[in-house]
Amino acid sequence: MFNPSREQVRRFFCDAWKKHIDRLPLVGAEVTAADIAARHPEYHVLLADADSAVNRDWVPEGGEMNPFLHLSLHLAIHEQVSIDQPPGIRLAFEQLRARMDPHDAEHVLLECLGETIWQAQRNGQAMDAMAYVDAVRRKASLI
Known part of the structure:
Protein backbone atom coordinates (compact mmCIF):
# COMPACT_ATOMS: atom_id res chain seq x y z
CA MET A 1 0.00 0.00 0.00
CA PHE A 2 1.27 3.46 -0.90
CA ASN A 3 1.62 5.71 2.14
CA PRO A 4 3.09 9.06 1.06
CA SER A 5 4.45 11.55 3.55
CA ARG A 6 2.86 14.96 4.06
CA GLU A 7 5.66 16.51 1.98
CA GLN A 8 5.22 14.00 -0.85
CA VAL A 9 1.48 14.69 -1.07
CA ARG A 10 2.01 18.42 -1.10
CA ARG A 11 4.79 18.26 -3.69
CA PHE A 12 2.65 15.95 -5.85
CA PHE A 13 -0.14 18.55 -6.06
CA CYS A 14 2.30 21.45 -6.52
CA ASP A 15 4.22 19.59 -9.22
CA ALA A 16 1.03 18.61 -11.07
CA TRP A 17 -0.15 22.22 -10.95
CA LYS A 18 3.21 23.52 -12.22
CA LYS A 19 3.17 21.03 -15.10
CA HIS A 20 -0.38 22.12 -15.93
CA ILE A 21 0.58 25.81 -15.92
CA ASP A 22 3.71 25.12 -17.99
CA ARG A 23 1.66 22.97 -20.41
CA LEU A 24 3.88 19.96 -19.79
CA PRO A 25 2.55 16.42 -20.13
CA LEU A 26 0.72 15.09 -17.08
CA VAL A 27 0.77 11.40 -16.28
CA GLY A 28 -1.46 9.15 -14.20
CA ALA A 29 -3.04 10.80 -11.17
CA GLU A 30 -1.40 14.12 -12.09
CA VAL A 31 -4.14 14.61 -14.69
CA THR A 32 -6.84 14.39 -12.05
CA ALA A 33 -4.85 16.41 -9.51
CA ALA A 34 -4.36 19.27 -11.99
CA ASP A 35 -8.06 19.21 -12.89
CA ILE A 36 -9.03 19.35 -9.22
CA ALA A 37 -6.57 22.19 -8.60
CA ALA A 38 -7.91 24.10 -11.61
CA ARG A 39 -11.36 24.04 -10.00
CA HIS A 40 -9.92 25.64 -6.86
CA PRO A 41 -8.54 29.05 -7.83
CA GLU A 42 -8.26 29.95 -4.16
CA TYR A 43 -5.31 27.51 -3.98
CA HIS A 44 -3.42 28.56 -7.12
CA VAL A 45 -1.00 30.94 -5.38
CA LEU A 46 -0.28 28.33 -2.72
CA LEU A 47 0.32 25.57 -5.29
CA ALA A 48 2.68 27.82 -7.24
CA ASP A 49 5.05 28.05 -4.26
CA ALA A 50 5.85 24.44 -3.37
CA ASP A 51 8.59 25.24 -0.87
CA SER A 52 6.29 27.45 1.18
CA ALA A 53 3.37 25.03 0.86
CA VAL A 54 5.38 22.08 2.10
CA ASN A 55 6.23 23.80 5.38
CA ARG A 56 2.96 25.55 6.18
CA ASP A 57 0.54 24.30 8.81
CA TRP A 58 -3.21 24.83 8.85
CA VAL A 59 -5.00 24.38 12.14
CA PRO A 60 -8.73 23.79 12.54
CA GLU A 61 -8.66 25.78 15.78
CA GLY A 62 -7.85 28.83 13.66
CA GLY A 63 -10.76 28.12 11.34
CA GLU A 64 -8.43 27.03 8.56
CA MET A 65 -9.07 24.13 6.21
CA ASN A 66 -5.91 22.38 5.07
CA PRO A 67 -6.02 22.84 1.28
CA PHE A 68 -4.00 19.67 0.71
CA LEU A 69 -6.47 17.66 2.76
CA HIS A 70 -9.27 19.16 0.68
CA LEU A 91 -24.79 5.67 -8.14
CA ALA A 92 -25.14 7.95 -5.11
CA PHE A 93 -22.77 10.45 -6.74
CA GLU A 94 -24.64 10.27 -10.06
CA GLN A 95 -27.91 10.98 -8.23
CA LEU A 96 -26.36 14.10 -6.73
CA ARG A 97 -24.79 15.12 -10.02
CA ALA A 98 -28.19 14.94 -11.72
CA ARG A 99 -29.39 17.66 -9.34
CA MET A 100 -26.36 19.93 -9.05
CA ASP A 101 -23.04 21.00 -10.48
CA PRO A 102 -20.54 18.08 -10.45
CA HIS A 103 -18.06 19.99 -8.30
CA ASP A 104 -20.77 20.83 -5.77
CA ALA A 105 -21.76 17.15 -5.78
CA GLU A 106 -18.15 16.23 -5.01
CA HIS A 107 -18.27 18.61 -2.06
CA VAL A 108 -21.29 16.76 -0.69
CA LEU A 109 -19.27 13.54 -0.87
CA LEU A 110 -16.32 15.33 0.76
CA GLU A 111 -18.51 16.37 3.66
CA CYS A 112 -19.89 12.84 4.11
CA LEU A 113 -16.45 11.24 3.78
CA GLY A 114 -14.91 13.68 6.25
CA GLU A 115 -17.66 12.99 8.78
CA THR A 116 -17.28 9.22 8.35
CA ILE A 117 -13.51 9.40 8.83
CA TRP A 118 -13.94 11.63 11.89
CA GLN A 119 -16.44 9.17 13.42
CA ALA A 120 -14.06 6.26 12.82
CA GLN A 121 -11.16 8.12 14.43
CA ARG A 122 -13.29 9.27 17.36
CA ASN A 123 -14.54 5.73 18.00
CA GLY A 124 -11.17 4.07 17.34
CA GLN A 125 -12.72 1.89 14.64
CA ALA A 126 -12.35 1.25 10.94
CA MET A 127 -14.26 3.54 8.63
CA ASP A 128 -17.86 2.37 8.06
CA ALA A 129 -18.04 2.42 4.26
CA MET A 130 -21.75 1.67 4.17
CA ALA A 131 -22.52 4.51 6.59
CA TYR A 132 -20.61 6.78 4.20
CA VAL A 133 -22.61 5.63 1.17
CA ASP A 134 -25.86 5.89 3.15
CA ALA A 135 -25.01 9.46 4.17
CA VAL A 136 -24.45 10.38 0.52
CA ARG A 137 -27.74 8.70 -0.46
CA ARG A 138 -29.60 10.64 2.24
CA LYS A 139 -28.12 13.91 0.99
CA ALA A 140 -29.04 13.00 -2.59
CA SER A 141 -32.64 12.36 -1.58
CA LEU A 142 -32.89 15.74 0.18
CA ILE A 143 -31.53 17.85 -2.65
Whole structure:
Protein backbone atom coordinates (compact mmCIF):
# COMPACT_ATOMS: atom_id res chain seq x y z
CA MET A 1 0.00 0.00 0.00
CA PHE A 2 1.27 3.46 -0.90
CA ASN A 3 1.62 5.71 2.14
CA PRO A 4 3.09 9.06 1.06
CA SER A 5 4.45 11.55 3.55
CA ARG A 6 2.86 14.96 4.06
CA GLU A 7 5.66 16.51 1.98
CA GLN A 8 5.22 14.00 -0.85
CA VAL A 9 1.48 14.69 -1.07
CA ARG A 10 2.01 18.42 -1.10
CA ARG A 11 4.79 18.26 -3.69
CA PHE A 12 2.65 15.95 -5.85
CA PHE A 13 -0.14 18.55 -6.06
CA CYS A 14 2.30 21.45 -6.52
CA ASP A 15 4.22 19.59 -9.22
CA ALA A 16 1.03 18.61 -11.07
CA TRP A 17 -0.15 22.22 -10.95
CA LYS A 18 3.21 23.52 -12.22
CA LYS A 19 3.17 21.03 -15.10
CA HIS A 20 -0.38 22.12 -15.93
CA ILE A 21 0.58 25.81 -15.92
CA ASP A 22 3.71 25.12 -17.99
CA ARG A 23 1.66 22.97 -20.41
CA LEU A 24 3.88 19.96 -19.79
CA PRO A 25 2.55 16.42 -20.13
CA LEU A 26 0.72 15.09 -17.08
CA VAL A 27 0.77 11.40 -16.28
CA GLY A 28 -1.46 9.15 -14.20
CA ALA A 29 -3.04 10.80 -11.17
CA GLU A 30 -1.40 14.12 -12.09
CA VAL A 31 -4.14 14.61 -14.69
CA THR A 32 -6.84 14.39 -12.05
CA ALA A 33 -4.85 16.41 -9.51
CA ALA A 34 -4.36 19.27 -11.99
CA ASP A 35 -8.06 19.21 -12.89
CA ILE A 36 -9.03 19.35 -9.22
CA ALA A 37 -6.57 22.19 -8.60
CA ALA A 38 -7.91 24.10 -11.61
CA ARG A 39 -11.36 24.04 -10.00
CA HIS A 40 -9.92 25.64 -6.86
CA PRO A 41 -8.54 29.05 -7.83
CA GLU A 42 -8.26 29.95 -4.16
CA TYR A 43 -5.31 27.51 -3.98
CA HIS A 44 -3.42 28.56 -7.12
CA VAL A 45 -1.00 30.94 -5.38
CA LEU A 46 -0.28 28.33 -2.72
CA LEU A 47 0.32 25.57 -5.29
CA ALA A 48 2.68 27.82 -7.24
CA ASP A 49 5.05 28.05 -4.26
CA ALA A 50 5.85 24.44 -3.37
CA ASP A 51 8.59 25.24 -0.87
CA SER A 52 6.29 27.45 1.18
CA ALA A 53 3.37 25.03 0.86
CA VAL A 54 5.38 22.08 2.10
CA ASN A 55 6.23 23.80 5.38
CA ARG A 56 2.96 25.55 6.18
CA ASP A 57 0.54 24.30 8.81
CA TRP A 58 -3.21 24.83 8.85
CA VAL A 59 -5.00 24.38 12.14
CA PRO A 60 -8.73 23.79 12.54
CA GLU A 61 -8.66 25.78 15.78
CA GLY A 62 -7.85 28.83 13.66
CA GLY A 63 -10.76 28.12 11.34
CA GLU A 64 -8.43 27.03 8.56
CA MET A 65 -9.07 24.13 6.21
CA ASN A 66 -5.91 22.38 5.07
CA PRO A 67 -6.02 22.84 1.28
CA PHE A 68 -4.00 19.67 0.71
CA LEU A 69 -6.47 17.66 2.76
CA HIS A 70 -9.27 19.16 0.68
CA LEU A 71 -7.52 18.38 -2.61
CA SER A 72 -6.61 14.88 -1.40
CA LEU A 73 -10.21 14.14 -0.46
CA HIS A 74 -11.27 15.25 -3.95
CA LEU A 75 -8.70 12.85 -5.40
CA ALA A 76 -9.96 10.03 -3.16
CA ILE A 77 -13.55 10.68 -4.19
CA HIS A 78 -12.62 10.69 -7.86
CA GLU A 79 -11.00 7.26 -7.41
CA GLN A 80 -13.92 5.92 -5.37
CA VAL A 81 -16.47 6.95 -7.99
CA SER A 82 -14.35 5.65 -10.87
CA ILE A 83 -14.15 2.14 -9.37
CA ASP A 84 -17.46 2.23 -7.42
CA GLN A 85 -15.72 1.51 -4.14
CA PRO A 86 -17.35 1.39 -1.67
CA PRO A 87 -20.13 -0.26 -3.67
CA GLY A 88 -22.95 2.14 -4.41
CA ILE A 89 -20.90 5.33 -4.21
CA ARG A 90 -20.98 5.85 -7.99
CA LEU A 91 -24.79 5.67 -8.14
CA ALA A 92 -25.14 7.95 -5.11
CA PHE A 93 -22.77 10.45 -6.74
CA GLU A 94 -24.64 10.27 -10.06
CA GLN A 95 -27.91 10.98 -8.23
CA LEU A 96 -26.36 14.10 -6.73
CA ARG A 97 -24.79 15.12 -10.02
CA ALA A 98 -28.19 14.94 -11.72
CA ARG A 99 -29.39 17.66 -9.34
CA MET A 100 -26.36 19.93 -9.05
CA ASP A 101 -23.04 21.00 -10.48
CA PRO A 102 -20.54 18.08 -10.45
CA HIS A 103 -18.06 19.99 -8.30
CA ASP A 104 -20.77 20.83 -5.77
CA ALA A 105 -21.76 17.15 -5.78
CA GLU A 106 -18.15 16.23 -5.01
CA HIS A 107 -18.27 18.61 -2.06
CA VAL A 108 -21.29 16.76 -0.69
CA LEU A 109 -19.27 13.54 -0.87
CA LEU A 110 -16.32 15.33 0.76
CA GLU A 111 -18.51 16.37 3.66
CA CYS A 112 -19.89 12.84 4.11
CA LEU A 113 -16.45 11.24 3.78
CA GLY A 114 -14.91 13.68 6.25
CA GLU A 115 -17.66 12.99 8.78
CA THR A 116 -17.28 9.22 8.35
CA ILE A 117 -13.51 9.40 8.83
CA TRP A 118 -13.94 11.63 11.89
CA GLN A 119 -16.44 9.17 13.42
CA ALA A 120 -14.06 6.26 12.82
CA GLN A 121 -11.16 8.12 14.43
CA ARG A 122 -13.29 9.27 17.36
CA ASN A 123 -14.54 5.73 18.00
CA GLY A 124 -11.17 4.07 17.34
CA GLN A 125 -12.72 1.89 14.64
CA ALA A 126 -12.35 1.25 10.94
CA MET A 127 -14.26 3.54 8.63
CA ASP A 128 -17.86 2.37 8.06
CA ALA A 129 -18.04 2.42 4.26
CA MET A 130 -21.75 1.67 4.17
CA ALA A 131 -22.52 4.51 6.59
CA TYR A 132 -20.61 6.78 4.20
CA VAL A 133 -22.61 5.63 1.17
CA ASP A 134 -25.86 5.89 3.15
CA ALA A 135 -25.01 9.46 4.17
CA VAL A 136 -24.45 10.38 0.52
CA ARG A 137 -27.74 8.70 -0.46
CA ARG A 138 -29.60 10.64 2.24
CA LYS A 139 -28.12 13.91 0.99
CA ALA A 140 -29.04 13.00 -2.59
CA SER A 141 -32.64 12.36 -1.58
CA LEU A 142 -32.89 15.74 0.18
CA ILE A 143 -31.53 17.85 -2.65
